[in-house]
Amino acid sequence: QVQLVESGGGLVQAGGSLRLSCAASGSIRVINAMGWYRQAPGNQRELVAKISRGGTTNYADSVKGRFTISRDIAKNAVYLQMNSLKPEDTAVYYCNADFGNLGSIWGRGTQVTVSS
Secondary structure, eight states, rough: OOOOEOOOOOEETTTTOOOEEEESSSSSOOOSSEEEEEETTTTTOOEEEEETTTOOOOEEEGGTTTEEEEEEEGGTTTEEEEEEEEOGGGEEEEEEEEOOOGGGEEEOEEEEEEEE
């Protein structure tokens, strides 16, 4: 079965940058889309950015112009470049792979903490 492993989280000061990586491994499947979601304490999990199989991207309004999602199909990986980080970006970030009618899977999450 396919598994997702995230990396790149950590502690950074406001205005700094961080790059998250998510690598898929296991059985080969057709992935409809991959994305990044985040969840802060007391909040619901929300979409940060996603990219479809065809390359179409979608971003939350709060991160537009600051975050960039990209992929490497050959490596079965997706990335999230986060610039101009703000304290409100602090959350656990989860990688997601959507298989359409076959369902979806989640990574275990990586903590991003932005200090003020």
